[in-house]
Amino acid sequence: MKNFAKWYPVIAMIAIDQAFAISNILLKKIVADGINRWVFITYRQLISAVFLSPLAFILERGSRPKLTLSILCGLFVSAIIGASVTQYLFLLGIEYTSATFSCAFLNMVPVVTFLMALPFGFERVNIQYSSGRAKVVGALVCVGGAILLTLYKGMPLIHFSDPQSVAQSMEQHAKLDSHVGRERWAIGSVALFAGTLCWSSWFLLQTNIGKRYPCQYSSTAIMASFSAVQSAILSLSIDRELSVWILKRKSDIFIILYAGMIGSGLCFVGMSWCVKKRGPVFTAAFSPLVQIMAATVDVPILHEQLHLGSLIGSATVIAGLYILLWGKDKEMQKQEQKLVQGSEEIKDQEQEFQVIKLSVESGRP
Secondary structure (H helix, E strand, C coil): CHHHHCCHHHHHHHHHHHHHHHHHHHHHHHHHCCCCHHHHHHHHHHHHHHHHHHHHHHHCCCCCCCCCHHHHHHHHHHHHHHHHHHHHHHHHHHHHCCHHHHHHHHCCHHHHHHHHHCCCCCCCCCCCCHHHHHHHHHHHHHHHHHHHHHHCCCCECCCCCCHHHHHHHHHHHHHHHCHHHHHHHHHHHHHHHHHHHHHHHHHHHHHHHHHHCCCHHHHHHHHHHHHHHHHHHHHHHHCCCHHHHCCCCHHHHHHHHHHHHHHHHHHHHHHHHHHHHHCHHHHHCCCHHHHHHHHHHHCCCCCCCCEHHHHHHHHHHHHHHHHHHHHHHHHHHHHHHHHHHHHHHHHHHHHHHHHHHHHHHHCCC
């Protein structure tokens, strides 16, 4: 049972990534319907807060530490970085590119998280060992893949056989090849990269908050409440027309409910728990699964085009990611060996101490 318990974070992250993949595909639909981005984020975070608050009250009623002003400020900043701004940037990126392409930027999150964790002491690199060199090489390869993703789109790779799909694909390709299409693609890529930086920052911030306030349901509910207020204020300051708050399609209501309860509620709780159990780099390392899961639906069913630049860039990012993870795994193995050796040395010292103690008590030299 203990060995199986080690797999809980892995199973949790696979389920979270599946939920995120579905959410990203649905988000492409909702931005295509023209819903105001800040309005969508407000509804999504409000539903998340309402959904999680009763769970937090019931499940964490007797275990919550005191909620100090410092923790509240941390959760407020966490809401800005990890919920409000990150979601807006990814919504903009999805609207201007595609769901599969936007998922490719999630693959950079582990490496960006690793690079940002270095100055704060969450990660260390020792290039004298192969594990340290692998982490550096993996980070550089991943950054190269990210640059390729941003600057090179390439030719379309999918040739649909269905006449309607062919026409739809040709229309999308014509739009993307136009000057306006290329400009929108560039803006979307920059927005996705900025969103990646914010998302990585959230992992590091959540590591600190999780140590001081280790209640995943309560912290996520508070963060969602803050994000809903922040997004509502921004929406009202930009567009004061009340008509933007009216949802006209049933599908949009379903997407907001799913995104709020699952995509922004339980997924954030699960990730906070995984960050607490295994750390920010482990949690971020499952990001490539989101792109694979999204592509299995996005390309064959929704007929989104896949481009050569996206494929090569994604493969490069994933290769760099797992070179980094290989180095991280080797480093963790060395640390475990040192801990085992240290515990054995302590046991030996305790045994020697007991022998000396018995000698002294018995009066023998």
